[in-house]
Amino acid sequence: xxxxxxxxxxxxxxxxxxxxxxxxxxxxxxxxxxxxxxxxxxxxxxxxxxxxxxxxxxxxxxxxxxxxxxxxxxxxxxxxxxxxxxxxxxxxxxxxxxxxxxxxxxxxxxxxxxxxxxxxxxxxxxxxxxxxxxxxxxxxxxxxxxxxxxxxxxxxxxxxxxxxxxxxxxxxxxxxxxxxxxxxxxxxxxxxxxxxxxxxxxxxxxxxxxxxxxxxxxxxxxxxxxxxxxxxxxxxxxxxxxxxxxxxxxxxxxxxxxxxxxxxxxxxxxxxxxxxxxxxxxxxxxxxxxxxxxxxxxxxxxxxxxxxxxxxxxxxxxxxxxxxxxxxxxxxxxxxxxxxxxxx
Amino acid sequence: xxxxxxxxxxxxxxxxxxxxxxxxxxxxxxxxxxxxxxxxxxxxxxxxxxxxxxxxxxxxxxxxxxxxxxxxxxxxxxxxxxxxxxxxxxxxxxxxxxxxxxxxxxxxxxxxxxxxxxxxxxxxxxxxxxxxxxxxxxxxxxxxxxxxxxxxxxxxxxxxxxxxxxxxxxxxxxxxxxxxxxxxxxxxxxxxxxxxxxxxxxxxxxxxxxxxxxxxxxxxxxxxxxxxxxxxxxxxxxxxxxxxxxxxxxxxxxxxxxxxxxxxxxxxxxxxxxxxxxxxxxxxxxxxxxxxxxxxxxxxxxxxxxxxxxxxxxxxxxxxxxxxxxxxxxxxxxxxxxxxxxxx
DNA sequence: TATCTTTCGTTAATCGTTTAACTGGTTAAA
DNA sequence: TTTAACCAGTTAAACGATTAACGAAAGATA
Numbered sequence: 001x002x003x004x005x006x007x008x009x010x011x012x013x014x015x016x017x018x019x020x021x022x023x024x025x026x027x028x029x030x031x032x033x034x035x036x037x038x039x040x041x042x043x044x045x046x047x048x049x050x051x052x053x054x055x056x057x058x059x060x061x062x063x064x065x066x067x068x069x070x071x072x073x074x075x076x077x078x079x080x081x082x083x084x085x086x087x088x089x090x091x092x093x094x095x096x097x098x099x100x101x102x103x104x105x106x107x108x109x110x111x112x113x114x115x116x117x118x119x120x121x122x123x124x125x126x127x128x129x130x131x132x133x134x135x136x137x138x139x140x141x142x143x144x145x146x147x148x149x150x151x152x153x154x155x156x157x158x159x160x161x162x163x164x165x166x167x168x169x170x171x172x173x174x175x176x177x178x179x180x181x182x183x184x185x186x187x188x189x190x191x192x193x194x195x196x197x198x199x200x201x202x203x204x205x206x207x208x209x210x211x212x213x214x215x216x217x218x219x220x221x222x223x224x225x226x227x228x229x230x231x232x233x234x235x236x237x238x239x240x241x242x243x244x245x246x247x248x249x250x251x252x253x254x255x256x257x258x259x260x261x262x263x264x265x266x267x268x269x270x271x272x273x274x275x276x277x278x279x280x281x282x283x284x285x286x287x288x289x290x291x292x293x294x295x296x297x298x299x300x301x302x303x304x305x306x307x308x309x310x311x312x313x314x315x316x317x318x319x320x321x322x323x324x325x326x327x328x329x330x331x332x333x334x335x336x337x338x339x340x341x342x343x344x
Numbered sequence: 345x346x347x348x349x350x351x352x353x354x355x356x357x358x359x360x361x362x363x364x365x366x367x368x369x370x371x372x373x374x375x376x377x378x379x380x381x382x383x384x385x386x387x388x389x390x391x392x393x394x395x396x397x398x399x400x401x402x403x404x405x406x407x408x409x410x411x412x413x414x415x416x417x418x419x420x421x422x423x424x425x426x427x428x429x430x431x432x433x434x435x436x437x438x439x440x441x442x443x444x445x446x447x448x449x450x451x452x453x454x455x456x457x458x459x460x461x462x463x464x465x466x467x468x469x470x471x472x473x474x475x476x477x478x479x480x481x482x483x484x485x486x487x488x489x490x491x492x493x494x495x496x497x498x499x500x501x502x503x504x505x506x507x508x509x510x511x512x513x514x515x516x517x518x519x520x521x522x523x524x525x526x527x528x529x530x531x532x533x534x535x536x537x538x539x540x541x542x543x544x545x546x547x548x549x550x551x552x553x554x555x556x557x558x559x560x561x562x563x564x565x566x567x568x569x570x571x572x573x574x575x576x577x578x579x580x581x582x583x584x585x586x587x588x589x590x591x592x593x594x595x596x597x598x599x600x601x602x603x604x605x606x607x608x609x610x611x612x613x614x615x616x617x618x619x620x621x622x623x624x625x626x627x628x629x630x631x632x633x634x635x636x637x638x639x640x641x642x643x644x645x646x647x648x649x650x651x652x653x654x655x656x657x658x659x660x661x662x663x664x665x666x667x668x669x670x671x672x673x674x675x676x677x678x679x680x681x682x683x684x685x686x687x688x
Numbered sequence: 689t690a691t692c693t694t695t696c697g698t699t700a701a702t703c704g705t706t707t708a709a710c711t712g713g714t715t716a717a718a
Numbered sequence: 719t720t721t722a723a724c725c726a727g728t729t730a731a732a733c734g735a736t737t738a739a740c741g742a743a744a745g746a747t748a
Contacts, residue, residue: 002734013698018736030696050459051404052734055395055703069425077421081413084442093456095439098428112437115394224628250628257630260604281624284568284594286601346704357728362706374726396704399733 001046010040017041021048054117062093063307064113065145067124068101076126079145082300083122090308094122101126110136119311122303123147128159128191141310145303146296148323156306158299158324162192165292165328166199166245169273172290172330173243177339178271179209182241183216184230184251193222196247196275215241222247227254235262235270242339243271249278252289252335267337277331288333295326302326345390354384361385365392398461406437407651408457409489411468412445420470423489426644427466434652438466454480463655466647467491472503472535485654489647490640492667500650502643502668506536509636509672510543510589513617516634516674517587521683522615523553526585527560528574528595537566540591540619559585566591571598579606579614586683587615593622593635596679600629611681621675631678639670646670 007014012033019025020037029037040046054060065083080096087094095113099105113121121140125131125147132150144157173181183200186193197218204212214237217230227246234241235258246252252274256266264270266287274282274291282289302324351358356377363369364381373381384390398404409427424440431438439457443449457465465484469475469491476494488501517525527544530537541562548556558581561574571590578585579602590596596618600610608614610631618626618635626633646668 003736004734014735015699015737016697019697022736024737027694028696033696047455047459049399049461049734051395051399051461052703053736055393055399055705056734056736058703060395081442084440085444088441093439093441093460095437096428097432097437098425100429111391115391116437117393117395224630228630250624253628254630278624280594280622281628284597284625286568286572286598347706348704358705359707359729360727363727366706368707371724372726377726393704396733397706399703399735400705400707402733 001044002049003046006037006041006044006046009044010037012037021046058117060093060117060119061091062095062116062118063087063120063122063304063311064110064118065094065096065122065124066099066106066109066113067096067145068126069098076146076296078296079124079300079303082297082302083124083145083304084300086301086304087308090305092304092308094304106134107136110134114140120307122307124303128162130191141307143303143307145299154321156321156324158302158306158326159191160294160299161325161327162195163199164325166196166275167203168327168330169245169275169292170200170203172332173245173271173273173336174203174207176243176271176336178241178243179207179339180239180241180243181209181215182231182234182244183218183247184227184234184244184255185216185218185247186220186222186226187218188220188222193247200245214239222251224250224254224257227251228258229254231255231258232262235259235264241270243273243336245273245275247275249274249276249282249289249291252291253281253285256285267335271336271339273336275328282331283333285335287335290333290336291331292328293331294328298326345388346393347390350381350385350388350390353388354381356381365390402461404437404461404463405435406439406460406462407431407464407466407648407655408454408462409438409440409466409468410443410450410453410457411440411489412470413442420490420640422640423468423644423647426641426646427468427489427648428644430645430648431652434649436648436652438648450478451480454478454484458484464651466651468647472506474535485651487647487651489643498665500665500668502646502650502670503535504638504643505669505671506539507543508669510540510619511547512672512674513589513619513636514544514547516676517589517615517617517680518547518551520587520615520680522585522587523551523683524583524585524587525553525559526575526578526588527562527591528571528578528588528599529560529562529591530566530570531562531564532566537591544589558583566595568594568598568601571595572602573598575599575602576606579603579608585614587617587680589617589619591619593618593620593626593633596633596635597625597629611679615680615683617680619672626675627677629679634677634680635675636672637675638672642670 003014003017007017016029017037020029020034084094097109099109121137121142122145123142124145129147130150131147142155144155146159148157148159185197217233219226219230231244244255246255252272255272259266259270266272274289277291277293282291347358347361351361360373361381364373364378428438441453443453465481465486466489467486468489473491474494475491486499488499490503492501492503493499529541561577563570563574575588588599590599596616599616603610603614610616618633621635621637626635
């Protein structure tokens, strides 16, 4: 069913049909004709050919999301979901391409999307990092998702508020009476690793805990086993902490095992705090893990909304760019208990 | 850069450029002109406008994947990845839409894709199930991914070989000398639940284990805690099994906890076999869990290849449809040990 | 009455390709 | 010599929308 079919059925020209259906007919079409056109369009189940429209208008109501493996890395798929759903709700289509962190792929992907008249991009990273501007996106409307630019005054970006969120986690531990808090983290230089540990250190300083460095343990990676190793170290040291703040839920998972092995009960003997709220882990551990919910979904939502805002009012001068940080939500489950002198 | 720009630069008509660049110029363009055209195209960095081409040819080299939340459910995102990557490799674009299992959404999604001249569909399900044919896809080339049709002779589908794979898992346990094997599964009527438990039962029958039913425990859902409950029951019963076959890795995770609580070591005192090879769980447990790798990625690959095959040789009569089953791979880690009389 | 507006539509160009049909000249076959 | 085939391209019509520019009839104004 194309425009001209409807036009023929309604006995008018296709221009008229177009005018009516695009709500652009301010006084140019009589009410009676408009009704006739609408009736026929409905009857024939007309739906516009977006390819033709796109060719004519040079718009596509489509945005592209390019990412390094964001879809496969389980819980970060929430970013995709958030972006896709909001685009969808606002009448836009989101095309997602995974470049597997390969720059040749990335180039091809951007080209392929541009060839399809994509109007703007979301550039998403699997893990929180800073990067240089991808040149192929020069003068394309672009939002950075879960990453930000080294030179950050040209485009909007949205990332988790690592420092603020980790501070929230520490506050929670402290509010529960803990002072001897251990840190299990990573040396791998990522924004998350750096900022979360900085928050830990600042909180410990503020608490005036002396020599907190002996309560810190860092490994390079953040797998469960790294957490195990770190927790074994800390839990068996003479200065055993009463709570453990782990860089990630996976490390927390390892910490659980260490606690179990050492004969410490969670949370009665040792409180454990995670980070990420990784699905199928955080709530499946026993006891369920208290942790910080990374705002993946919200970030995806924000990025899509922002981009579409920019695209929909190109004329309006609202093209300010913003470096957005979203704070993680505290997910209180059962792995943190109030400190009690008897614990020790 | 459009065709006519290249044409002007090369001093020929745009038809000629089109002919040359589409490799359709069998003897219609002299070599010298062809060279000139190619040189100019390269110099001007011409890349065809796919929207215009699509309008003209009524093809889009694009397929749509519609799914109920396949992207957000972590490890099933591998299906998406598999489909997307193969489409990409073969020069096709895959557009993915998540319908959140809402039929209104699904209708809109299919319409939106059709409006963009999508040439075929992959219909993906988050969990293995059977369904009725979605009417909007009538006479659209469609492959069913991780699901199959109730009336299954019209379209191709690809699913995991549940029965065969579960049999493989049982064989592995049996090869390790176990006979008293417990089953922890679900009553929730899914293909996976039904077929895996059937494989268990058949294996036990074949082994001639008497009254194997007292070694089975089913709950409705398959969360970690359900596995815990089931394992507690089985491990504390007078007839304690020497191995546990769990419907899912998450249930196995619960079984680990139960074993630990009861004072049984994995795998020395109790062997545990999972199913799914769920990322971040199976390998993060201690000891790492032996399990079956669901062929998500391969299924995605198969679906995309199949669909594109169909689309690329529409003329050729190879439109046979196939009900494909892919067997899971056994992932041997450390949670299964040979049975030894002393174990008990 | 002559002229100007308004109203309600239509015409035709355009977006960037593809492709069937054509052209004008040369060469080969009958 | 006529006819046919071939060569190396070109012309122009699509594909299905949008939209600037135009136009005819009716009503308003001077």
